[in-house]
Amino acid sequence: MDFKEYILSLILEQNPESILDIACCTGHYVRKLRESGWSGEYTGVDITRNFIEKAKELSPEEEFILGDARSISMDRKYDMVLLLGVIMHLDDYASAMDNAFEMSSNKVIVMTYATKLGYTYCKENGGMLNRYFTEEDIVKESPDGWSVERVEKFHGSRDRWVVVFDARN
Numbered sequence: 001m002d003f004k005e006y007i008l009s010l011i012l013e014q015n016p017e018s019i020l021d022i023a024c025c026t027g028h029y030v031r032k033l034r035e036s037g038w039s040g041e042y043t044g045v046d047i048t049r050n051f052i053e054k055a056k057e058l059s060p061e062e063e064f065i066l067g068d069a070r071s072i073s074m075d076r077k078y079d080m081v082l083l084l085g086v087i088m089h090l091d092d093y094a095s096a097m098d099n100a101f102e103m104s105s106n107k108v109i110v111m112t113y114a115t116k117l118g119y120t121y122c123k124e125n126g127g128m129l130n131r132y133f134t135e136e137d138i139v140k141e142s143p144d145g146w147s148v149e150r151v152e153k154f155h156g157s158r159d160r161w162v163v164v165f166d167a168r169n
């Protein structure tokens, strides 16, 4: 199973009623979710205008919004918030995580890079920051009222953490 299939199966297993997909890129996850029969409400957010325009072109029936993970706020909550493949690129990743928890009523799924070396910084991908996280780095961001339901290390071209946070009842 490749990484995207793994994420899809994780989302479908939870069967959320609504998803906020922060850093949705061109919306590839929602198309796969629809192909798999998921029929919940979806909103995708990304900071890159071209990606949002492409996402709207490819999936005109879905909602896509131009926005910054660190500052976006919605006037509603979502059953599940996805923060996949973005916090490694952000200096201020804690703000993005705070926002994700704020906009979720049930689950937050975070994916980021992992390494045994802890924090390391390097410039690649055209100068984007790539930060590596330890398990503790992510788990400690869990706010009061939330628990860590699952932490998995996915081994691939890069090792990645996938963490599922759950709002305690």
Ligand SMILES: C[S@@+](CC[C@H](N)C(=O)[O-])C[C@H]1O[C@@H](n2cnc3c(N)ncnc32)[C@H](O)[C@@H]1O
Pocket: 022, 023, 024, 025, 026, 045, 046, 047, 048, 051, 067, 068, 069, 070, 083, 084, 085, 086, 089, 090
């Ligand atoms: C590596 S891609 C991940 C895409 C998708 N979430 C996935 O997991 O396949 C990183 C995405 O983060 C977006 N991005 C970077 N900084 C962002 C920010 N501050 N707020 C929202 N999106 C951001 C980029 O435009 C890009 O679409």
